[in-house]
Amino acid sequence: MKNTKKIEFKPLTPIDGNRAEAVNVRRRGDWMEVTGTPAAVCPKTxxxxxxxxxxxxxxxxxxxxxxxxxxxxxxxxxxxxFTAVQRTLFADGGSVTGFAVSGEFVVMSTSAGLRYLH
Known part of the structure; x- marks a missing residue:
């Protein structure tokens, strides 16, 4: 198909819970620290x-x-x-079950349907 694009999703499992558990991501009290490249520190409740x-x-x-x-x-x-922004993109958008970046799109699969940013 001419205008078809396949987007791979990284599933988020119940094991993920409310923690930031990914490669090079560490929780520091009320902050999240991403180490390595890129490095960032941002507010996290x-x-x-x-x-x-x-x-x-x-x-x-x-x-x-x-x-x-x-x-x-x-x-x-x-x-x-790192510049903190804390901007709400989708209010009450449902639980996020997948997240992918493809070209100029950020796509999120939620319990309320697909959400995307361009």
Whole structure:
């Protein structure tokens, strides 16, 4: 098909819970620390869950789900500096079950349906 694009999803399992457990991601009290490349420190509350990151141009954006319903962009990293934003992208968007970055799209599979950013 001419305009078809396959997007691979990284499933989030019940084992993920509300913790940020991914390669190079560590919880530091009320903060989440991403070590290695890229490195970032951003605010994270007890009910936040790290979803993933997207690199566009010279910035890397970080996404979280808050309280099991709101999807937020916690901030971005540019030139080695992390800038906290805490912008709500989808309010009460349902539990996120998958997250993928493909080209200019960030796609999230939620219990309420597919959500995407362009």
């Amino acid at each position: 007890t009910d936040d869950r790290f979803l993933g990151a997207d690199r566009r141009g010279s910035r890397t954006y970080y996404f979280m789900q808050r309280n099991g319903k709101d999807v937020i962009m916690s901030g971005y990293r540019q030139d080695g500096t």
